[in-house]
Amino acid sequence: MTAPEPQVLVVGGGLSGLSCAFELAERGVPVLLLEAGEVVGGRTASWSEDGMPVESGLHRFLGFFSALPRLLERAGVDVGRMLCWEDEVEIRVPDGGPAGILGMSPVHKPIRTIGGFVTNNDLLSPRDKLSLGPFFAAGLLDYRRRPDELDRQTVAAYAKAHRVTDRAMHNLLVPLTAGIFFIPPERFSAGIFFGLLAPAVPRAHQMRLGAYMGGMTEVMCAPIADAITERGGEVRTGARVEGLVVRDGVVAGVTVGGQPVDADHVVVATSIDPAQRLLRPAFADHPWFRPMLSLPTTPSVTVQLELDRPAMAVDRTVFGPGTALACFAEQSRTTFRHAEGRISIILTPPERFLTMEPDEILGVVYQDARRLGLDLDDHVVRFRVITLPHDFHSLEPGHLHLRPDQETPVRGLSLAGDYTRQHFMTTMEGAVISGQRAADAVLNGIGLT
Numbered sequence: 001m002t003a004p005e006p007q008v009l010v011v012g013g014g015l016s017g018l019s020c021a022f023e024l025a026e027r028g029v030p031v032l033l034l035e036a037g038e039v040v041g042g043r044t045a046s047w048s049e050d051g052m053p054v055e056s057g058l059h060r061f062l063g064f065f066s067a068l069p070r071l072l073e074r075a076g077v078d079v080g081r082m083l084c085w086e087d088e089v090e091i092r093v094p095d096g097g098p099a100g101i102l103g104m105s106p107v108h109k110p111i112r113t114i115g116g117f118v119t120n121n122d123l124l125s126p127r128d129k130l131s132l133g134p135f136f137a138a139g140l141l142d143y144r145r146r147p148d149e150l151d152r153q154t155v156a157a158y159a160k161a162h163r164v165t166d167r168a169m170h171n172l173l174v175p176l177t178a179g180i181f182f183i184p185p186e187r188f189s190a191g192i193f194f195g196l197l198a199p200a201v202p203r204a205h206q207m208r209l210g211a212y213m214g215g216m217t218e219v220m221c222a223p224i225a226d227a228i229t230e231r232g233g234e235v236r237t238g239a240r241v242e243g244l245v246v247r248d249g250v251v252a253g254v255t256v257g258g259q260p261v262d263a264d265h266v267v268v269a270t271s272i273d274p275a276q277r278l279l280r281p282a283f284a285d286h287p288w289f290r291p292m293l294s295l296p297t298t299p300s301v302t303v304q305l306e307l308d309r310p311a312m313a314v315d316r317t318v319f320g321p322g323t324a325l326a327c328f329a330e331q332s333r334t335t336f337r338h339a340e341g342r343i344s345i346i347l348t349p350p351e352r353f354l355t356m357e358p359d360e361i362l363g364v365v366y367q368d369a370r371r372l373g374l375d376l377d378d379h380v381v382r383f384r385v386i387t388l389p390h391d392f393h394s395l396e397p398g399h400l401h402l403r404p405d406q407e408t409p410v411r412g413l414s415l416a417g418d419y420t421r422q423h424f425m426t427t428m429e430g431a432v433i434s435g436q437r438a439a440d441a442v443l444n445g446i447g448l449t
Helices: 017-028 066-076 110-118 127-146 155-161 166-181 190-206 216-230 274-283 358-371 428-445
Strands: 009-010 032-035 046-049 052-055 083-084 088-092 100-104 207-210 234-236 241-247 249-258 258-261 265-268 297-307 316-319 325-330 341-347 380-393 411-415
Touching: 009 017, 009 249, 017 032, 017 046, 017 066, 017 216, 017 428, 032 190, 052 297, 066 216, 083 297, 088 166, 100 110, 127 155, 127 166, 155 166, 155 190, 166 207, 166 316, 166 325, 166 380, 216 234, 241 258, 241 274, 249 265, 258 428, 265 274, 265 428, 297 358, 325 358, 341 358, 358 380, 358 428, 411 428
Parallel strands: 009 032, 009 265, 032 234, 088 316, 265 411
Antiparallel strands: 046 052, 083 207, 088 100, 241 249, 249 258, 297 341, 297 380, 316 325, 325 341
16 A cells, blocks of 8 residues: 655745645645655755855855744754844955955944944035935835835836935945845845845844854754654755646646656745746746746856955945955855855956856966955865856846745635745745745645635
């Protein structure tokens, strides 16, 4: 007698899929999570790339997150041991320009946080700082009142309309756009920019910036997967889902290795590009799915270097406006303690580097690192370039309204992912919230609420 098929299939082992499967397993729902990669984590994964430990990008944990730390606590993860709180960032302007260190924790580093804004006048003069006040106030208000209208403008255009100075644009808004999400203010949607800031404002006093004390799969995602199996669920890696099984308009399972796997409900919890590829064959003409299927994507390119010595005196996140080094950090004392020196670098604009050879990319990194006062030449032991052609949904104007809800009109199908509608866009917090909402949709759909 064969075992019954799992009641719920979750496709994708990133944070959204893990959070969804965890919620279902904790409620006693038979759940099978299928992850195409060899490790769980998705866009928050770490693995070995030809013998070198790497991660999917340069990630940081924000102190105002609440859903993610609660999930980790319930899964048995000690967040205090998982993280090292850096609580500050550095901005370096190239070619001998000004630099500044800004505190990121009003409670834990109040002097540094307040003092960093009051001082650093070479980086941002008093006039520059004053020009930012009306910009942020108006943007947050407009996002609350008319987000779709705001989404039709770029950050640069909105800043110009509110008389933000050129230096404030270059030395602060470029780090907040290209430094975090790879594209400059001239291409970044004002609606998405303020949408990212809006949920953080009420929790500003909780703001902190944490680095992981190990690879994210090992210290964060794998423990959640273990907690799912401990609650009766199943997690399979190396299981690539090839398509959805649709019978009479109802999603009834998936195909893996050419074989159908039936279920009462399927949650597509991949990132946006594989989700579109799974959904398009069955629902390309469905009016509810058309906006989501037209949502463009954004690539990312990260260079990760192992060095024979640390590149910087402390492990700290640094922004390099005006260079290809959008954001970088020394990690030899935190995430990659096996290495004498270790630096991860997010490159901007990513499209420039998609077709370049690794050695050519390394040459650009060397050149711009020198402009920022970093001596990397002759110190690189080995390096890897991590390219994700469709990392997440496009942050350019005009796409905010294309994001779908977690609950779909198709029986047996829900969606999860940070691209779906929830307040924490393109963040780990948003991924977790989307997974939890998808789990609620599943429970509603199978009558277990």
